[in-house]
Amino acid sequence: xxxxxxxxxxxxxxxxxxxxxxxxxxxxxxxxxxxxxxxxxxxxxxxxxxxxxxxxxxxxxxxxxxxxxxxxxxxxxxxxxxxxxxxxxxxxxxxxxxxxxxxxxxxxxxxxxxxxxxxxxxxxxxxxxxxxxxxxxxxxxxxxxxxxxxxxxxxxxxxxxxxxxxxxxxxxxxxxxxxxxxxxxxxxxxxxxxxxxxxxxxxxxxxxxxxxxxxxxxxxxxxxxxxxxxxxxxxxxxxxxxxxxxxxxxxxxxxxxxxxxxxxxxxxxxxxxxxxxxxxxxxxxxxxxxxxxxxxxxxxxxxxxxxxxxxxxxxxxxxxxxxxxxxxxxxxxxxxxxxxxxxxxxxxxxxxxxxxxxxxxxxxxxxxxxxxxxxxxxxxxxxxxxxxxxxxxxxxxxxxxxxxxxxxxxxxxxxxxxxxxxxxxxxxxxxxxxxxxxxxxxxxxxxxxxxxxxxxxxxxxxxxxxxxxxxx
Numbered sequence: 001x002x003x004x005x006x007x008x009x010x011x012x013x014x015x016x017x018x019x020x021x022x023x024x025x026x027x028x029x030x031x032x033x034x035x036x037x038x039x040x041x042x043x044x045x046x047x048x049x050x051x052x053x054x055x056x057x058x059x060x061x062x063x064x065x066x067x068x069x070x071x072x073x074x075x076x077x078x079x080x081x082x083x084x085x086x087x088x089x090x091x092x093x094x095x096x097x098x099x100x101x102x103x104x105x106x107x108x109x110x111x112x113x114x115x116x117x118x119x120x121x122x123x124x125x126x127x128x129x130x131x132x133x134x135x136x137x138x139x140x141x142x143x144x145x146x147x148x149x150x151x152x153x154x155x156x157x158x159x160x161x162x163x164x165x166x167x168x169x170x171x172x173x174x175x176x177x178x179x180x181x182x183x184x185x186x187x188x189x190x191x192x193x194x195x196x197x198x199x200x201x202x203x204x205x206x207x208x209x210x211x212x213x214x215x216x217x218x219x220x221x222x223x224x225x226x227x228x229x230x231x232x233x234x235x236x237x238x239x240x241x242x243x244x245x246x247x248x249x250x251x252x253x254x255x256x257x258x259x260x261x262x263x264x265x266x267x268x269x270x271x272x273x274x275x276x277x278x279x280x281x282x283x284x285x286x287x288x289x290x291x292x293x294x295x296x297x298x299x300x301x302x303x304x305x306x307x308x309x310x311x312x313x314x315x316x317x318x319x320x321x322x323x324x325x326x327x328x329x330x331x332x333x334x335x336x337x338x339x340x341x342x343x344x345x346x347x348x349x350x351x352x353x354x355x356x357x358x359x360x361x362x363x364x365x366x367x368x369x370x371x372x373x374x375x376x377x378x379x380x381x382x383x384x385x386x387x388x389x390x391x392x393x394x395x396x397x398x399x400x401x402x403x404x405x406x407x408x409x410x411x412x413x414x415x416x417x418x419x420x421x422x423x424x425x426x427x428x429x430x431x432x433x434x435x436x437x438x439x440x441x442x443x444x445x446x447x448x449x450x451x452x453x454x455x456x457x458x459x460x461x462x463x464x465x466x467x468x469x470x471x472x
Contacts, residue, residue, distance in 0.1 A: 004128065004131055004132060004133040005131055005132050005133070006132075006133050006135070007035060007113070007132055007133070007134045007135070008134075008135050008136070009033045009034065009035045009113070009134060009135070009136045009137075010027075010032040010033040010034065010136065010137050010138065011023070011024075011027050011032050011033070011034045011035070011136060011137070011138045011139075011140065011327060012034075012035045012037065012127055012134050012136035012138070012139050012140070013027075013034065013035070013036045013037070013139075013140045013142060014037050014119045014127065014139065014140070014141050014142060014143055014273070015037070015038060015044065015141065015142035015143040015144060015269075015304075015306075016036055016037075016038035016042045016043065016044060016102070016107075016114075016142075017043065017044020017045055017046060017047075017142060017143075017144045017304065017316065018043075018044060018046050018047075018304070018313045018316045018317055018320075019142040019144075019303045019304035019316030019317060019319055019320045020036065020038075020044070020140065020142030020143075020303075020304075020320075021036075021042075021043070021044075021102055021107070022316075022317050022320035022321070022324075023140050023142065023303070023320045023323055023324060024036040024107060024110075024112045025107065025110055025112070026320065026321075026324045027324055027327070027328060028107075028110050028111045028112045029110060029111075030324075030328055032327075032328060033113075034111070034112045034113065035112070035113045035114075035115060035134050035136065036107060036112050036113065036114050036115070037114075037115045037116075037117060037119040037127070037129045037134070038114070038115075038116060039116070039117055039118040039119070042099070042102045042103055042104055042107075043098070043099060043102035044144055045144050045145070045146070045163075045164075045305075046313045047095060047098060047099065047102055048095060049163050049164045049167065050163060050313070051313050052094060052095055052098060053091045053094070053095055053167040054163070054167075054184070054187055054188070054191075054345070055345060056090060056091040056094040056095075057087070057088075057091050057167070057188075057191050058187060058190075058191050058345055058347075060087045060090055060091075060191075060195065061190065061191040061192075061194035061195050062194070062347060064080050064082060064194050064195060065194045065226075065347070067080045068080065069384070072384055073384065082172070082195055082196050084170065084171060084172035084195065084196075085170045085171070087195060088167065088168075088169070088170050091167055104116070115129050115130060115132055115134075116130070117129040117130030117131075117132070118130075118272055119273065120272060120273055120274035120277075121273060121274040121275060121277045121278035121280075122274065122277055123277060123278065124277075124278045124279055124297055124299070124300070125139075125299065127139070127274075137299065138299050138300075138301065138327050139299065139300045139301065140300075140301045140302070140303060140323055140327075141270075141273065141280075141287060141295075141300065141301070141302040141303070141306055142302070142303050142304050142306065142316065142320075143268075143269040143270065143273065143306050144268075144269055144304055144305045144306060144316075145266040145267055145268050145269055145305035145306065145311055146162075146164070146266065146267060146269055147162035147163055147164065147262060147263070147264075147265075147266060147267075148264060148265040148266055148267040149162070149262055149264075150179070150236075150262070150264050152179075152236050152237075152238065152239055153237070153238040153239070154238045154239045154240045155239045155260075155262070157240075158239050158240065158241055158242065158246055158260065159242075159243070160239070160260045160261070160262050161259060161260065161261045161262065162261070162262050162263075163184060163263065166188065166261055169259065172195065172196060172197060173192060173197045173244075173257075173258050173259040174197070174198065174244070174257075174258040174259075175197065175198040175199070175200070175256070175257035175258045175259070176188075176189075176192050176197050176198070176199050176200075176257065176258070176259045176260075176261060177199075177200045177202065177246070177248050177255055177257040177259070177260050177261070178199065178200065178201045178202065178260075178261045178263055179202050179236055179248070179260065179261070179262050179263065179264055180202070180203065180262065180263035180264035180265065181201055181202070181203025181206070181207035181208065181230070181232065182207070182208060182209070182263060182264075182265070183208060183342075183344040183345075183346075183350075184263040185201060185203070185207075185261070185263035185264075186201070186207060186208060186219065186223065186344060186346050187344065187345050187346055188261060188263065189201045189223060189228050189230075190222075190223060190226065190228065190346050190347065193223075193226055193227055193228050194226065198227075198229075198257075199227075199228045199229065200228075200229040200231065200255055200257065201223070201228055201229065201230045201231065202231050202234050202236060202248070202250060202255075203230075203231070203232045203233075203234065204233070204234065204235055204236075205232070205233065206232050206233070207219075207220060207230065207232060208344055208350065210342075210352075211344070211350055211352055211356075211404065212352070212356055212357060212391065212404045212406075214389070214391075215350060215389060215391070215404055215405070215406035216350065216406075218348060218350075218387060218388060218389065218406045219344070219346050219348065219350055219406060222346070222347065222348065222387070223346070231250070231252065234250050234251055234252050235250060235251040236248060236249070236250055237249045237250060237251060239260060244258040244259065245258070246258065246259070246260050248260060266305065266311055267285055268282075268285045268286045268287065268305060268306045268307070268308055269305075269306060270282060270285050270286070270287060270306060271285070275287070278297060278300060279296070279297055280295045280296065280297055280300055280302075281295065281296045283308070284308065285308075286306065286307055286308025287302040287306050287307055287308070288307075289301070289302050289307050291334040291335050292322070292326050292332060292333065292334055292335075293307070293319055293322055293323050293326070293335060294326070301323050301326070301327070303316055303319035303320060303322075303323055304316030304319055307319075309337075310337065310340055310342070312340075312342055314340075314341075315340060318335075318340075319335065321333075322334070322335055338354065338421065338422075339353055339354060339418055339421040339422035340353070341353040341414065341415075341418050343410065343411035343414075345411070347408075348385070348387055348388050348406050348407050348408055348410065349405075349406070349407070349408070349409060349410035349411050350405070350406045350410060351404070351405045351406075351410035351411045351413075351414040352402075352403070352404045352405070352414075353402060353403050353414060353417055353418045353421055354393065354400075354401050354402030354403060354417070354421045355393050355401045355402035356393070356402060356404060357369050357391060357393060357402075357404070359393075359402070360393040360394075360395070360401055360402060363395075363401075364395045364396055364401075366395075366396040367393065367394060367395045367396055367401070368393075368394045368395075368396075368451065369391055369392070369393055369394075370391070370392040370394060370427075370447045370448065370450050370451055371389065371390065371391055371392075371447065371450070372389070372390045372443050372444075372446040372447035372450065373386075373388070373389050373390075374386050374387060374388035374389065374390075374407040374408065374440070374443060375387070375388075376443075376446070377438075377440060377442055377443050377446070378437070378438040378442075379438040379439050379440050379442070380407070380408060380440060380443075382438065383408070385407070385408035387407065388405070388406045388407020388408065388410070389405070389406055389407065390403065390404075390405045390407070390413075390443050390444070390447050391403065391404045391405070391447075392417065392427075392447045392448065394427050394451060397426075398426045398427045398428065398451070399424065399425075399426055399427075400417065400420045400421055400425055400426070400427055400429075400430070401421065402417075402421065403417035403418075403421070407440075407443075408440060409440060412440075413440050413441055413443065413444065416430065416441070416444050417430075417444065427448055427451045430444060430445060430447075430448035431445060431448045431449050431451075431452070433445070
């Protein structure tokens with residue numbers, strides 16, 4: 001009989017993704033005794049299967065498209081030759097370059113006790129992991145999420161791809177069929193199309209459904225223009241075939257392809273955690289937490305995707321900060337999602353923060369939606385990127401409540417609005433600064449300034465100016 005080695009610690013973190021790593025590093029460096037448990041790759045989904053590899057692949061695809069589009073500037077070149085294997089080596093190199101920052105060696109150097117094993121609660125204050133039994137004062141569950149696989153007949157019998165396997169395909173897919181038109185599906189559709197693949201995108205409802213429909217349509221039209229077969233309102237009834245001879249049967253007929261990528265949502269990773277033994281409540285697999293990210297067992301916290309909320313790396317990092325303040329300093333820190341941003345990294349990018357136009361109108365019928373087009377931005381014109389639009393949601397008192405944007409580098413350009421909403425700023429705060437010319441960011445000031453246009457150029461103002469001009 002093998003006896004497990006007992007470990008007592010201050011904080012036990014389960015999951016070494018972005019959120020778990022942030023808690024472990026912060027707590028350890030501030031003096032807490034920390035055990036970090038990870039059964040898979042250090043760095044979690046973001047580093048190995050999500051944000052990092054997808055953006056590296058998108059960067060390669062953007063370079064191809066830039067070469068194709070160079071003719072509009074009078075620069076003519078042949079169709080780019082794509083070495084798909086080398087593209088994926090670029091993706092691997094990017095991951096490998098970041099990996100040391102998230103490595104076991106680095107965290108052990110910070111004083112964290114890293115255990116590479118699957119973790120499961122055996123009772124509320126004890127976790128079993130490999131040859132160890134860990135008892136802790138506080139636990140932080142940060143196990144993230146994984147691709148949800150819909151119950152499509154035949155899908156389990158074919159070699160389908162998810163975000164965890166798509167970046168291991170080193171041969172160019174002849175025809176990639178993507179099931180799911182959310183941000184991941186749309187990003188992968190555009191990247192693979194630009195890299196020379198035939199792509200069909202299938203969505204049961206409408207693509208990128210959480211964003212402004214008017215702005216989403218700009219992305220939709222770009223995908224279609226680039227040759228992606230976008231089919232919305234299409235149900236997938238079955239998948240069949242073998243190897244690279246696959247068929248997807250839909251409500252609109254059958255589609256033959258070489259590869260199938262499932263990008264139909266995410267599910268929390270909670271199945272093997274033994275949460276019942278800990279007495280932790282879940283709903284649809286997600287751990288239920290309060291505003292301080294505590295479960296119903298107040299010594300057990302949960303952060304990031306596993307809570308079933310916003311599934312973004314920056315949200316997990318934010319959660320980590322809230323938990324560290326709660327655990328280490330006993331401060332009643334609470335989550336505030338009023339200024340959480342998100343970005344779909346298609347081209348053009350789609351970004352959002354705060355209230356949508358629809359939400360503003362529901363809360364304040366006298367609110368204002370300010371608009372500014374990239375077509376009127378001189379930098380966008382100079383770079384041939386005039387396609388796009390900014391919407392800013394302002395309540396009746398002039399307080400900035402939300403911003404939605406589609407256009408070049410939207411994820412960067414929207415950031416002043418994130419700051420403004422997080423600080424509760426009035427729209428006048430976005431009109432008083434000097435924006436360097438010519439920059440894409442001038443679109444922000446243009447939108448903000450339009451709030452005062454009706455007053456500034458009103459008949460009342462004109463009468464006042466005429467009267468003032470009569471004075472000596």
